[in-house]
Amino acid sequence: MLVEETDVKDASTRAWVYPLSVKGRFQRLHRWSGLALQAVLFVVPWLSLHGAPLVRIDIPARRLYAFGSIFTAQDTVFLVLMGLFAAFSLFFFTSLFGRLWCGFACPQTVFLEEWIRPIERFIEGERGVRMARDKGAWSAEKIARKAAKFTAFAGVAGLVAMVVVSWFAGAHALWTGAASMGAYGMVGIFSAVLFLDFAWFREQFCNYVCPYARFQGALSDDESLIVSYNAGRGEPRRAPGTKAVLGAGTLLSSSLAFGGEAAGTGACIDCKKCVAVCPQGIDIREGFQLECIACARCIDACEPIMAKNGQVSLIGYTSLSKSRWIRPRTVAYGGLLSAVGAAFLALLAGRSEVQATMNRAPGPLYVVDADGWVRNTYLLRLTNNSAKAEHYTFSLGGLPADAEAALPPVDLATDASVVLPVIVRLPAGDVSSRTLALSLTIDAQEGGDSISLATTFKTPGTDGT
Ligand code: SF4
Ligand code: SF4
Structure with missing residues (x-):
């Protein structure tokens, strides 16, 4: 029993769709x-x-x-x-x-x-x-x-x-x-x-x-691929059981290849199997409809029907006009x-698996310690964004060689973050400029990315700004 009563969608009320199973x-x-x-x-x-x-x-x-x-x-x-x-x-x-x-x-x-x-x-x-x-x-x-x-x-x-x-x-x-x-x-x-x-x-x-x-x-x-019915071959429809009339182009081997017209009556025997299998409840023979989800169930339904008469399916993947890539x-x-x-x-290639920011700790820009050394304090926020645990070591750059920093190595599990105080000190004899360039290099010892952060070291020096 294919279509004892229509289950095709009505414009105003919903008709329940009972899709027939289909193989193909x-x-x-x-x-x-x-x-x-x-x-x-x-x-x-x-x-x-x-x-x-x-x-x-x-x-x-x-x-x-x-x-x-x-x-x-x-x-x-x-x-x-x-x-x-x-x-x-x-x-x-x-x-x-x-x-x-x-x-x-x-x-x-x-x-x-x-x-x-x-x-x-x-x-x-x-x-x-x-x-x-x-x-x-x-x-x-x-x-x-x-x-x-x-x-x-x-x-x-x-x-x-x-x-x-x-x-x-x-x-x-x-x-x-x-x-x-x-x-x-x-x-x-x-x-x-x-x-x-x-x-x-x-x-x-x-x-x-x-x-x-x-x-x-x-x-x-019009050049996009759609599922459509070949009305040229299919129409006018014939009653189910009527002998097929072969038209030109009916022995093509692919359902993608449409063309040819049946002589006299069309090739569609109006069996409505394509309608019965449609999960959207539409009749593709009425032309392209927005409801069609291109699932090709109607192609699989029509293929064996037409094959009995040595023809290719009346429904296939095609485009409304000649398709160009x-x-x-x-x-x-x-x-x-x-x-x-x-x-x-490009951004991914340049992305580091370690995420780090270094900002000054709240308080004065610099402090002169009792021994005369100038001290700047920063807060380093470090996140391991790689998928494995990492061991990070740190090295200072930019400052004179006798600068010192209290920053021991740190181990971070994957996805873990830590905030570390970074204390950098410089001997009074090295202080001339008010602002010195400072870089902190973070090296990942387990094969991860290494990065450098640039910041400044502030002093009571009188040269520059
Ligand atoms: S391709 Fe699927 S949704 Fe579209 S008419 Fe055919 S069976 Fe219905
Ligand atoms: S399955 Fe093919 S032959 Fe049957 S109604 Fe649909 S288009 Fe016509």
Whole structure:
């Protein structure tokens, strides 16, 4: 039973969508891409490098752990560049490939297709059975199946919420009950939102909430890849079971290759399988619609129907006009993407894994000690942003050789900070200028970065300022 009654979306009221299951090459691709993305989502929060998380967004501490580096609030420029890179990547790939993100990589699609719909089919049956049951009266069996389905959905929602929050709170802490109450509160909120989405909201998220869906029309053009129906070959439609009339171009080997017109009636037998499988509840034969998420289920549905008559699918990935890789839009987005990527890499190459600032301690600029030496006191704030523990040593530069500093070596664990008083003294005989240049070099002995800080040493001297 494909379409006993229409479940195509009405403009004013929502008609529940009962997607028919479908097999095909794009669904296999979807399965593999979904598995790969879920592997990343589920596994990465458990990985660590040199004792620090491989990737973790620690919002309370305002830290991002990423592949052995730790980015803090002072690295905001990297976060901005990462955000811009993600945005321009989306713009660039949308201009070339349309909504492939929606169809194959968006978590909404992945979780609905890989978890929710299979669970629904397992518990409630295939499309026709579900439609008939929903239309029928409530019974003990109907209540039991709905209860089982929603319980399973709640389980999936809770699991996904735990995994998502693991990226922020840390997987070990969250799954062992050691995370903060705020983290578990977020799990509760995410679980509720995801359950609502899985159980009821579904395709409406793409149609009414997702910002990417709203502006993707502005990012693509007639040359972007879309899923479309070849009305030239398909129309006028024939009744199901009517013998096919082969037209020119019907024996092409790829569904991407459209063209040719059927003689007399069109090749579409109006079986509506492409409509029945659509998770968005649209009929692609009515032309391109913003609701289409380019999931290619309709292509997989039409392919075997047309193959029976030796034809390629009437639906395929194509563009409204001849597609060129190089055009103003792709060049602009590609250029911006490259510029942001290059800036990120350049800044990253120059970024130090040790973060240090040295400021004067509160009080007078200098003190003349009882032995006549001039003393300046600073506060050194040192943070180890590398993914391994470090042993730091210090050396002074710029001052005469007999200057002395009280600054013993220090060990810092990964992500640890320390504030150290730095006392620098200079013999009275070396004092001439009021201001002397001073540098402090911080050497990481375990292979990390070394940096130098520049400051000044103040004296009661009379030369200069
Ligand atoms: S029309 Fe086809 S590609 Fe578009 S959402 Fe429906 S099934 Fe997916
Ligand atoms: S699956 Fe193909 S043949 Fe059937 S209605 Fe859709 S376009 Fe026509």
